[in-house]
């Protein structure tokens with residue numbers, strides 16, 4: 001372990017990290033071996049800092065303290081998200097994807113790795129604006145049950161939501177974001193009418209299978225936390241979960257370039273990584 | 280062959296210095312260079328393209344899971360932290376800003392430290408916050424070489440000075456000395 005003299009900051013080594021990955025897998029049955037080592041190292045180090053633990057103490061808690069593994073798994077994921085993150089992407093969804101979705105009597109969407117729900121509500125708002133919401137259903141899934149609870153509540157800090165409305169304006173909306181939430185004190189609560197056709201539920205991209213067939217899947221800023229093998233596996237899962245001509249939307253730094261089945265997808269929007277299953 | 284790396288981190292007043300140094304390179308540098316500068320995602324510019332055309336070597340934005348190649352200059356993408364994997368590839372990360380910055384210099388420096396150990400060299404340039412100091416210290420702890428731009432030379436001395444306050448540097452260099460140092464790497 002490398003200790004920095006000035007702060008109490010510690011940083012575990014990659015070797016020590018492998019030891020922790022083994023404990024988590026062999027003792028608890030959770031496989032995090034497909035996650036990128038560099039990010040895991042930061043997250044585990046952060047858990048140790050927050051709880052003032054050294055490596056021995058961390059391992060002992062993982063082994064002996066009931067419930068610590070749940071906390072550990074919640075804290076190793078990065079849950080940072082926004083409403084209408086990358087407004088240009090949402091604009092592209094409206095122009096490049098929605099006209100196709102409009103041809104279906106029922107539209108099923110899946111936001112995989114939805115974190116605290118902001119992405120799901122963003123999609124819901126766009127669907128409402130386009131008059132598609134009544135025939136749409138959005139599944140928001142994540143491995144982390146703690147963020148899913150927050151997603152279900154749909155209560156966000158008013159200051160943040162005010163920032164999100166600036167993102168929203170950049171999507172050329174017909175409405176104002178304030179039409180979709182109720183403000184009280186410092187909190188903005190998403191309106192129930194927007195929650196009707198949404199289900200937040202746990203699903204692990206590492207260990208769970210396809211559970212439905214979708215016209216559109218968004219998985220943004222999740223694949224960057226996976227190594228290339230796991231990325232490949234998850235993209236296969238998305239392929240299997242899309243209907244013919246269904247859309248796959250990735251994050252602004254995620255693409256299919258290294259995917260072996262990239263040829264089964266058409267690039268709909270290169271800049272915003274929107275793909276359509278054609279093969 | 281052992282893989283080596285040169286990391287350049289800068290913020291206010293540092294970006295232009297780094298660009299000038301890169302532009303002045305007459306011969307390609309063998310080892311990969313990674314540049315981490317704080318830039319506004321809104322103006323996430325095409326500086327990489329411009330440089331790539333002007334220089335004899337490849338300049339690009341680092342992509343997720345891309346293998347780090349010799350002879351290439353990589354820029355950290357705006358809005359993401361840039362991490363380095365033990366297999367010498369990049370990973371991107373969208374976790375909270377560090378020192379109000381994403382990309383954060385600390386994050387990339389810290390992540391390079393163990394991967395490259397004594398084959399890591401890093402230079403911290405002018406800037407208006409404390410980003411980079413902790414990372415530089417981590418590189419030093421792992422046996423890498425650490426340099427800071429002389430605060431007297433820097434447009435905004437806060438960043439190099441905070442590294443000096445931690446004694447994170449092997450040497451304090453003037454801009455001219457930094458140029459010489461980089462040229463001897465070509």
Ligand SMILES: C[S@@+](CC[C@H](N)C(=O)[O-])C[C@H]1O[C@@H](n2cnc3c(N)ncnc32)[C@H](O)[C@@H]1O
Nearest residue numbers: 077079081113115142143144204205206220221
């Ligand atoms: C950075 S957030 C992305 C949130 C949102 N999609 C966005 O782009 O703003 C990444 C999310 O992926 C989730 N995640 C990580 N590993 C996962 C897995 N194996 N299965 C499902 N979700 C996972 C994390 O819990 C986290 O909420």
